[in-house]
Amino acid sequence: MDTINFGLIGCGRVAPRHAQSFGEVAGARLVAVADIIESRAARFAKDCQAEKFTDYHRLLERRDVDAVCICTPSGMHAQMAIDAMQAGKHVVVEKPMAMNLRDADRMIDTAKSTGVKLCIVLQNRYNPPMQDLRRAVDEGKLGRLLLGNATVRWYRPQEYYDDGWHGTYTMDGGALMNQSIHHIDALQWLMGEVESVFAYTATLAHKMEAEDVGVAVLRFKGGAIGSVEGSTVTYPENLEGSVALFGERGSAKVGGTALNRKVLWKIAGEVEHEHVALMRDQVDPPSVYGSSHKVVIADMVAALHENRAPHTDGAEGRKSVALVLAMYESARTGKPVKMTDGIWNGT
Secondary structure, eight states: OOSEEEEEEOOSSSHHHHHHHHHHSTTEEEEEEEOSSHHHHHHHHHHHTOEEESSHHHHHTOTTOOEEEEOSOGGGHHHHHHHHHHTTOEEEEOSSSOSSHHHHHHHHHHHHHHTOOEEEOOGGGGSHHHHHHHHHHHTTTTOSEEEEEEEEEOBOOGGGGGGSSTTOTTTTOOIIIIISHHHHHHHHHHHOOEEEEEEEEEOOSSOOSSOSEEEEEEEETTSOEEEEEEESBOTTSOOEEEEEEEESSEEEEEETTTTOEEEEEEETTOGGGHHHHHHTTOSOOSSTTOSOHHHHHHHHHHHHHHTOOOTTBHHHHHHHHHHHHHHHHHHHHTSOEEOBTTBOOOO
């Protein structure tokens, strides 16, 4: 299998990032798209020189489709991924992989039973500043980690939630599950396993089912403390999306439009490099989706050729979903939630 033929399910907001990636990744080609809105599917198919479908099951019937990217509303991810895997297709699915852990585990189990590969889009892990920060942590340059923070201060107007699915628990979740999950994923990826969570959520500025504000305090297994703040209430625009780490020998913060810019970089032994580090990659990407979807697609292509798991497989994607659900459980009960091996195994 030299060229991997992809299908794309869902031609909405994030789909263009995937389509662009196919043009930038050697060995990847988009051959079919599906969307329930025929005009949108037709327009997307024409732009990408691909076949269009309004029923994704028809797309899955194409024998030459090796893998599919799922870019539909979050509540549709699990069943569509399972249908695709049972049809013998490898799957790349947008975040969050599922809205509950039962579905996440069904996806992981289906990948195992069918022998196909499951990749979760956690593209910001691949951004150069994030990779630099992960290397600094792995090499012990920050020393023992003491404190970690994820902050998402974004804004969404009421119209955003008036489409019938945004802000609902079954299809989308709120500020933590939707807007903040990349930053929450990054925090646990860098800081390690979470031991316990205590959280508050509230719906303060919008008419919606889920939360538009969520805050949480985390205790990590290694002894460090962390915090998460996520919201869609910071009128009139997105103000900040960042992850910050503080250790015995260094402090670092990555922000920008999509965790793509070093905001603070003060690490013992690297003082002379601080200015260079902060000036590198100063041009923000055009959207919060960032510029690293192509790395996710490239990793999936490589995983297929090398017969290995993608770097952000189902088990990796499950971690941030479990952490957000633990926050929801704590907010519901008013009590801390204990994690086992860094994972909450509720529903």
